Amino acid sequence: MARFTSVERAIDGYAHRFLDRAPLSGARAALTEFVVFGLKQAWACIFGAAVLAVLVGTRLWYPDDAALARNDFLVLAALVIQLAMVVFRLETLRELRVIVLFHIVGTGMELFKTDVGSWSYEGDGLLRIGGVPLYSGFMYAAVGSYMVRVYRMFDLRFERYPRRWITAILAGLIYVNFFSHHYVFDARYLLLVAIVLVFGRTRMQFTVFRSRFRMPLVVAFLLVAVFIWLAENIATWANAWAYPDQLDGWHLVSVAKLGSWFLLMMISVVLVAWVYPPRPPDARLPATR
Template sequence: MRQLTRLERSIDVAANRLLAGRPASGPRAVVIEVAVFLLKQAWACIFGALMLVVIVAARLWYPDDAALARNDAMTLAAVAIQVGMVVFRLESGRELWVIVLFHITGTAMELFKTDVGSWAYAADGVLRIGAVPLFSGFMYAAVGSYMVRVHRLHDLRFTRYPPIWATTVAAVAIYANFFTHHYVFDARWLLLAVVVLLWAPTLMHFRIWRATLRVPVLLVFVGVALFIWIAENVATLSGAWLYPGQVDGWELVSGQKIVSWFLLMIISVVMVTWVYRPRRPDAG
C-alpha cells in the first residue's frame, strides 16, 4: 500500500470492500484472482495502451491534408498522456525520472538507428529531431511506465535476485551493443547468455489479490517481450514507422525483434531497480 499512488490506494480500498466475503478457495476464487490480475495488467499498461490507440486512430481517421502534421499531432497527444499520468496520480514523482531517463535513452537510439537505416518514419511535421519525430521517445517511456507500475501494483518480491552492480553492467553493455553491432561484432547472443546466467536462478513473487504466485523471472521477461512485439506489429501496420522490408508492403515484423525487445526490456528492468530495490519475500 505504501507504494501505491493516492488514486490507486482509493481504488484498492474500494476493490477490497467490494470483494470482502468472497470465497477464498474454489472456482469462484480462481475467477476473481484471474480477473484482478487482468485488471492490474491493464492498469499497468495504460500509458502504452493509450499510445497505441493514438497511433491507430491517427492512421485511420487523421486527415492527410490537416494543417497540423500527423506526427506532430501524435507528439502532442503523447505529451498530453504523460501530463495526465502525473496530474491524475497514475505515476508517482520518483517513478517519473526513470521513465524520462528511458525516454531519453530510447530517443538517442532512435536517432542512431534511423540514421543507419534500421527503420524510418514519415518525413512530416516539425516536432522532430533529425528524422525522428518526438512521439517515438514516448513509446519507450510507455515500456518504462509499465515496468514501474507493475512493480508496485503486484508488490513484486524476488528470491536470488542478482547483484544490482552486475545487472547494471549488463544493461550498459546491452545498450552499447545496439550501437556498436553496426561496426563490430554483434554480441546480442553473448549478452542474451549473460542475462540468462544472471537471472536464471531468480523467482518473482507477485501478489494478485489474496494469492501470491511465484514464477521464473526469465519467463516473465519473455512474455513481456512477446507482448511488446505484438504491439510493434500493430504500430507498424498503422504506419507509425516502417522497417526496410515493409516499405513495399507491410509484413510481419521479424521474430528476431523479440530478442531485441527482450534485451531492451532488460535495460528498463535495471532502471526500475534504481527506484524499487528488489526485495525478498520476507522483507517488510
C-alpha cells in the same frame, strides 16, 4: 496500500466491496485471482495503451490535409497523456524520473538506428530531431511506465536477485551492442546467454489479490517481450514507423525481434532498479503458488 496512488487507493477500496465476497478457495477463488491479474496488468499498461490508441486513431481518421502534421499531433497528444498521468495521480513523480530516463535512452537509440537504416519514420513535422519525431521517446516511456507501475501494484519481491553492479554492466553491454553490432561482431546471442546465467536462479514473487505467486524472472522477461512485440505490430501497422521490409506494404514484424525486446528488458530492469531497488521476499508474505 502505500504502494498505491490516491486514485488507485480509491479504486482498490471500491473493488474490495465486490472482491471480498469471493470464496477463499475453489474455482471461483482462482477465477477471481485471474480476473484481478488481468485488470492490474491492464491498469499498468494504461499509458502505453493510450499512446497506442492515439496511433491507431490517427492512422484511421487523421486528415491528410490537416494544418498540423500528424507526427506533431502525436507528439502533443503523447505529452498531454503524460501530463494527465501525473496531474490525475495515476503516476507518481518518483516514477516520472525513470520514465524520463527511458526517453533519453530510447531517443539516443532512435537517432542512431534511423541513421543506419534499421527503421524509418514517414511524414513531416517540426517536432523532431533529425529524422526522428519526438513521439518516439514516448513509446520507450510507455515501457518504463508499465515496468514501474507493475513493480508497485504487484508488490514485486525477488529471490536471489544478482548484485546490481553485475546487472548494470550487463545492461551497459547490451546497450552498446545495439550500436556496435553494425560495425563489429554481433554479441546478442552471447548476451542472451549471459542474461540466463545471471538471472537463471532469480524468482519473482508478486501479489495478485489474496494469493502470492512465484515465477522465474527470465520467464517474466520473455512474456513482457512477447507483449511488446504484439504492440510493435499494431504500431507499425499504424505507420508509427516502418522496418525496411515493410516499406512496400505492412506485414508482421519478424519474430526474431523478440530477441531484441528480451535484451531491452534487461536495460529496463536496471533503469527501474534505480528508482525501486529490488527487495527480497517478505517472510510475512510467503509465496503460496
